[in-house]
Amino acid sequence: xxxxxxxxxxxxxxxxxxxxxxxxxxxxxxxxxxxxxxxxxxxxxxxxxxxxxxxxxxxxxxxxxxxxxxxxxxxxxxxxxxxxxxxxxxxxxxxxxxxxxxxxxxxxxxxxxxxxxxxxxxxxxxxxxxxxxxxxxxxxxxxxxxxxxxxxxxxxxxxxxxxxxxxxxxxxxxxxxxxxxxxxxxxxxxxxxxxxxxxxxxxxxxxxxxxxxxxxxxxxxxxxxxxxxxxxxxxxxxxxxxxxxxxxxxxxxxxxxxxxxxxxxxxxxxxxxxxxxxxxxxxxxxxx
Amino acid sequence: xxxxxxxxxxxxxxxxxxxxxxxxxxxxxxxxxxxxxxxxxxxxxxxxxxxxxxxxxxxxxxxxxxxxxxxxxxxxxxxxxxxxxxxxxxxxxxxxxxxxxxxxxxxxxxxxxxxxxxxxxxxxxxxxxxxxxxxxxxxxxxxxxxxxxxxxxxxxxxxxxxxxxxxxxxxxxxxxxxxxxxxxxxxxxxxxxxxxxxxxxxxxxxxxxxxxxxxxxxxxxxxxxxxxxxxxxxxxxxxxxxxxxxxxxxxxxxxxxxxxxxxxxxxxxxxxxxxxxxxxxxxxxxxxxx
Numbered sequence: 001x002x003x004x005x006x007x008x009x010x011x012x013x014x015x016x017x018x019x020x021x022x023x024x025x026x027x028x029x030x031x032x033x034x035x036x037x038x039x040x041x042x043x044x045x046x047x048x049x050x051x052x053x054x055x056x057x058x059x060x061x062x063x064x065x066x067x068x069x070x071x072x073x074x075x076x077x078x079x080x081x082x083x084x085x086x087x088x089x090x091x092x093x094x095x096x097x098x099x100x101x102x103x104x105x106x107x108x109x110x111x112x113x114x115x116x117x118x119x120x121x122x123x124x125x126x127x128x129x130x131x132x133x134x135x136x137x138x139x140x141x142x143x144x145x146x147x148x149x150x151x152x153x154x155x156x157x158x159x160x161x162x163x164x165x166x167x168x169x170x171x172x173x174x175x176x177x178x179x180x181x182x183x184x185x186x187x188x189x190x191x192x193x194x195x196x197x198x199x200x201x202x203x204x205x206x207x208x209x210x211x212x213x214x215x216x217x218x219x220x221x222x223x224x225x226x227x228x229x230x231x232x233x234x235x236x237x238x239x240x241x242x243x244x245x246x247x248x249x250x251x252x253x254x255x256x257x258x259x260x261x262x263x264x265x266x267x268x269x270x271x272x273x274x275x276x277x278x279x280x281x282x283x284x285x286x287x288x
Numbered sequence: 289x290x291x292x293x294x295x296x297x298x299x300x301x302x303x304x305x306x307x308x309x310x311x312x313x314x315x316x317x318x319x320x321x322x323x324x325x326x327x328x329x330x331x332x333x334x335x336x337x338x339x340x341x342x343x344x345x346x347x348x349x350x351x352x353x354x355x356x357x358x359x360x361x362x363x364x365x366x367x368x369x370x371x372x373x374x375x376x377x378x379x380x381x382x383x384x385x386x387x388x389x390x391x392x393x394x395x396x397x398x399x400x401x402x403x404x405x406x407x408x409x410x411x412x413x414x415x416x417x418x419x420x421x422x423x424x425x426x427x428x429x430x431x432x433x434x435x436x437x438x439x440x441x442x443x444x445x446x447x448x449x450x451x452x453x454x455x456x457x458x459x460x461x462x463x464x465x466x467x468x469x470x471x472x473x474x475x476x477x478x479x480x481x482x483x484x485x486x487x488x489x490x491x492x493x494x495x496x497x498x499x500x501x502x503x504x505x506x507x508x509x510x511x512x513x514x515x516x517x518x519x520x521x522x523x524x525x526x527x528x529x530x531x532x533x534x535x536x537x538x539x540x541x542x543x544x545x546x547x548x549x550x551x552x553x554x555x556x557x558x559x560x561x562x563x564x565x566x567x568x569x570x571x572x573x574x575x576x577x578x
Contacts, residue, residue: 005320005321008321012321012324012325012328013324016324016327016328019332020331022331022335023335023338026335026338026339026342027338029342030338030342033342033345033349034345036349037349037352039345040379044378045375045378045379048374048375049341049344049375051371052344052368053337053341053344061371064371065374068371068378069374072377072378072381075378075382075385076381079381079384079385082385082396083388085393085394085396085407085457085461086388086391086392086393086394087458088388090384090388091358092380092383092384093383093384093386093387094352094356094383095383095386109387109390111387111391122391137416137417138415138416138417139412139417140415164414164415165414166412166413166414166415167391167392168410168411168412168469169469171391171392172392172462172465172466172469175462176462179462
């Protein structure tokens with residue numbers, strides 16, 4: 001009987017060893033999955049996971065589903081509030097955990113979204129560690145990608161922001177820039193509606209034909225390398241432009257009252273219509 | 289007859305004795321077996337649990353990927369697909385909310401009864417998260433800030449008035465964030481200068497970090513240079529005017545102007561100051577405005 005027991009013990013010990021190896025391998029696999037995409041299982045998510053893994057003894061499926069639904073609804077409302085207050089719409093955020101331990105947590109984030117009509121994709125690494133009993137957070141490896149059309153305004157600024165990992169500055173500047181651009185559009189609309197009344201033909205010229213391009217500076221909002229957004233004075237060299245066309249028209253200059261923080265100079269070229277110039281729209285010059 | 293029956297009884301007794309003995313012995317050994325069996329069971333359960341978790345993770349990952357792309361999830365046959373979709377949605381929302389917080393969002397929270405809100409303004413400089421400031425704002429009957437931990441040298445009430453907090457709370461918060469971040473940036477720059485260049489003396493600085501006077505010694509020539517940085521725009525991390533004074537002879541390889549007020553960008557660069565402004569080549573004159 002002793003021998004039988006010894007046999008059984010040996011068999012069991014071998015089985016346990018194998019099981020331990022399997023469990024260890026599965027744990028490694030789980031950690032790797034965690035690195036690819038991190039999920040936070042706490043609260044209702046934890047309950048749901050327990051249910052799915054057959055571990056839950058307390059909750060039924062209906063309970064788990066309804067509680068989770070409730071939480072999802074709350075979070076959707078919260079997201080709406082944050083989006084409205086922050087002025088930035090986020091489409092997606094993926095998290096990868098590169099290192100997780102007592103001393104520090106390193107995660108990689110990839111956030112995409114848009115602000116007004118400006119799309120962005122921002123990647124960065126976030127390191128959390130304890131220093132002097134305080135939780136410190138640092139960003140590194142910042143990488144910002146924007147649409148090619150928007151890139152021109154942002155180019156120098158983006159390089160600077162990436163070099164110094166100033167991700168908060170990027171988002172603040174993005175908001176300010178889009179606010180100013182919205183301001184500009186609203187002002188144009190305001191002018192068209194209020195000040196020009198019958199002059200319905202007055203339109204906004206933003207795309208100037210090549211031969212005349214050097215005459216104007218048509219940038220309204222400039223971003224300096226340090227993220228400072230300011231409105232640019234447009235150098236109005238209209239007289240040059242008109243003299244080039246041989247002075248075939250008259251142009252009344254109308255100075256309006258102060259609108260916010262600038263003077264508005266309207267140039268109405270009535271005669272342009274009579275010329276065979278391929279302008280689809282009348283020029284409208286805005287000095288701020 | 290008697291002998292036979294007594295022998296029978298005795299042998300019966302001895303058989304019973306052996307049986308009892310053998311019944312006593314196996315418990316000692318099968319305890320070990322029981323332990324091992326229990327351990328094996330526990331390991332098997334753990335293995336199954338891990339397998340289930342990994343499977344769930346895989347399904348969730350797949351759902352999240354298609355959700356992030358905005359694709360409509362097809363109806364799966366699995367009985368748990370509704371729950372999995374909910375979980376994927378939950379995790380997506382959680383990530384988005386965290387992202388809002390990470391990118392400097394205001395973390396707006398409604399306080400009880402919906403009559404007020406709580407906002408947080410995060411500050412950071414060059415990737416390092418610094419202090420966070422909180423404000424409690426009552427919305428009714430009139431919008432006003434009830435509690436906050438914004439330091440007194442930031443003119444909170446003035447900013448609130450100037451930016452029409454009543455009609456546009458967002459604009460006010462944006463301006464406040466600019467001020468707080470600029471201050472945090474200036475403070476952090478000063479801290480870094482003190483840490484990295486202990487030989488530089490901070491002669492003067494104020495709480496707002498809007499005026500900074502530094503004294504440093506050029507290593508080779510051993511000349512003292514006094515550098516005054518004035519940050520008159522409180523929403524910027526960079527100074528608006530820089531004034532450099534050095535005594536004695538000129539201290540760089542290039543000869544510059546009169547010795548009383550010398551401005552030499554190259555000198556400043558080699559003077560080890562980490563403040564970014566001095567690395568810009570735009571400086572050509574002693575004073576400039578951004």
